[in-house]
Amino acid sequence: MTALLRPATEILEKLVGFDTVSRNSNLALIEWIARHLAGQGVAATVLKSPDGTKANLFASIGPRTDGGIVLSGHTDVVPVDGQIWLRDPFRMTSENGRYYGRGTTDMKGYIACVLALVPQLLQARLKRPVHFAFSYDEEVGCFGAHGLVDHIKAAGIRPHMAFIGEPTRMQVVNGHKGSCGMLTSITGRSCHSSRTDLGANAIYAAMDVVAVLRRRAEALEADPSDTMFDPPYTTVSVGVLNSGTARNAVPGDATIQWDIRATRPGMLDPIRQELDAEVRGRILPALRARHAGAEIATETIYDVPPLTPEPDAEAEVLAKRLAGTNDATTAPYGSEAGIFQQAGIPTIICGPGDIAQAHIADEWIEVSELESCLGFLARLVKHESAS
Ligand SMILES: [Zn+2]
Structure with a gap:
């Protein structure tokens, strides 16, 4: 001893x-x-x-x-x-x-x-x-x-x-791997579900955001080249999706907590850029067409390299x-x-x-x-x- x-x-x-x-x-x-x-x-x-x-x-x-x-x-x-x-x-x-x-x-x-x-x-x-x-x-x-x-x-x-x-x-x-915690917040407009024409459904926008992240995750999975790690690629994962209060209400807000485990430096920016481009070019305009004050914002909660x-x-x-x-x-x-x-x-x-x-x-x-x-x-x- x-x-x-x-x-x-x-x-x-x-x-x-x-x-x-x-x-x-x-x-x-x-x-x-x-x-x-x-x-x-x-x-x-x-x-x-x-x-x-x-x-x-x-x-x-x-x-x-x-x-x-x-x-x-x-x-x-x-x-x-x-x-x-x-x-x-x-x-x-x-x-x-x-x-x-x-x-x-x-x-x-x-x-x-x-x-x-x-x-x-x-x-x-x-x-x-x-x-x-x-x-x-x-x-x-x-x-x-x-x-x-x-x-x-x-x-x-x-x-x-x-x-x-x-x-x-x-x-x-x-x-x-790195560990990066992300939060995407969506602001639409709530209303009674009988008047969907008056609202901007935050869950629908959230689904579009999640679809972008999922597509990216699957593309990364298709290239298992960083063999020193298990699994041998950068992962993107959606962990929490919060939204909605009632079946008969159009949800006005949604938050998505998602996570990136990068195999090396420089992996985060392309993921962020792809999401930002999709949000700016397609998802946010669609939400704003229903409500001019709609917003979609993504922030980094932590970034462990x-x-x-x-x-x-x-x-x-x-x-x-x-x-x-x-x-x-x-x-x-x-x-x-x-x-x-x-x-x-x-x-x-x-x-x-x-x-x-x-x-x-x-x-x-x-x-x-x-x-x-x-x-x-x-x-x-x-x-x-x-x-
Ligand atoms: Zn420890």
Whole structure:
């Protein structure tokens, strides 16, 4: 058993105790981490969200030079609503070589391992800095990570690489699809169903919008060329269509929530442009012919960029070496990794736990996964030390 397991366990127990479901504030947890670091002489920068209710945390250890390695994770967790838990989700328990609690796998376990590493990092003669970057609101659209990347840019740090500790069972993940949440809102005019001549039916317009998206989705499906992903193409999917109040009323409003999972950068614009052209040229004029004030608007709710493999970048080369593997794989889920990569920082994902245990009732992580992660991080410290 590694000596770091006990402090990592104590920290994880503390972190799980904060109910940081994304809709809640994470400030208490961030303040606890800041105090924990301050107690060891490490100053942390707390970066508040625009409304001040949440925060990212950024801290650096080692020489005050450019570059270095970012170790990053998100502090928020998914809700437990509607799940049947046999245990208190926000009180960590230990059983049969597993730690149970919301966030143990996704991804407070990784943050606990990183924080447990602080004494080693402080003792080591680091050749370049190691940065901690902990975010808020990852689970609801990776909103917090942008503030971290902006801070890194503004501080002129230019890290050499970033490791994101999402659960991969300590496998090196070098790619995932992007995840883009879209909302199309349609405003027609409602009226009694006996006087359809007076209304502009928003459901009919919504059907036309959905038909465009479906046609596009089928065209993308017909070209399965991005073989590193499953499925090997960009997906477009309509998830929610809200409209209507009564059988005998023409609906005046409709909203469509739809989703794009892009295999690479540059896929979103053509999809948006095709929809915009169809709306402008055909769907909106038809609606306006019935009601001059009709509107159709599409907005991006979140845009999590894809992570594109960079097999020759130092991030992947070093991560493989530390993980003792020659292989890298792709993940089926989105993460903050693409946001760091988009900012010019080579990035990979490697963290403890299995994604199969994330987001579920009685979420758990194997203790051995934390030990693997601590081993990986200890090798990182050794690699980054002058002697
Ligand atoms: Zn996560």
